[in-house]
Amino acid sequence: MKSYQAYLFDFDYTLANSSKGIVMCYRNVLERHGFHQVDDLSIKRTIGKTLVDSFSIMTGITDADTLETFRKEYVKEADQHMTANTVLFPETEEVLRALKANGARIGIISTKYRYRIMELMGKIFPEEFIDIIVGGEDVKEAKPSPEGLLQAASRLNCPKEQILYLGDSTVDAETAQNAGVDFAGILHGMTTREELAAYPHTAIFPDLLPLIKK
The missing domain is CATH 1.10.150.240 (Putative phosphatase; domain 2)
Incomplete structure (x- = not known):
């Protein structure tokens, strides 16, 4: 990848x-x-x-x-x-820190409210570690509308071809498709590999580790 x-x-x-x-x-x-x-x-x-x-x-x-x-x-x-009652997956912190150390921008686009995400992430990562968080209160239309992803691309001043969106659901896959950005599926959730594979994707991973393991 x-x-x-x-x-x-x-x-x-x-x-x-x-x-x-x-x-x-x-x-x-x-x-x-x-x-x-x-x-x-x-x-x-x-x-x-x-x-x-x-x-x-x-x-x-x-x-x-x-x-x-x-x-x-x-x-x-x-x-x-x-x-x-929320915990990061075992590899999440390692992967995000490695991506950041390699100079990548990191963001979260979710239907969950931004303040709730920040409440958890702020206990683990230093302030400003996450470059952008777009939560449910930040958009007029929820995913699969591309609004949140496009808002992040604009605020990060990052071309769409340089963005990878990662998610566990067909809603996430459709969101990436609607935004015109690459998508990678993560099999942490309830959606199967076959369900994710029905959408355009660059990869489908069992977890986040392949992002940093060559």
Whole structure:
């Protein structure tokens, strides 16, 4: 694989395993409203989608006001439980530090809120280590809209052909395709190699280590 000027990452199931916290927060909201039959796997399969879309998928509800109520309740739950129940994958810190040491720019493009990402990453990396974080509150349209990726490319002043976007889901693959940047799939999550391979990609990796291991 060629080297890139900028490596932009999805967050959940790409850099970090936040599934424990996500399942906890969704389940607390779902149970509160009488949705007792949604299993953990169904919750995990929605990771990477917006909160509103995820609740709609899991409950069948389409009423915008109800879904917005669920979203607000989830955010309150996440404020309490998310960071404590999120861990970086074992290789994440090593890979990001190695890429940075080699002169690459590092960024995160996620549907997760930026402040939540910063809360965890700030405990591990020095301030300004991550060159850019574009969270759910920073865009008008969520992935697979290319808005977040294009915003990062512009702010980093980096040509699209020098950007690699890495993610675990078909939403991430479609986002890269829509933005016109290269994509590499990461098999940390619930999406299979075959599902990712249906989209344009430069590679599909079991984890992040191939980025720095020759």
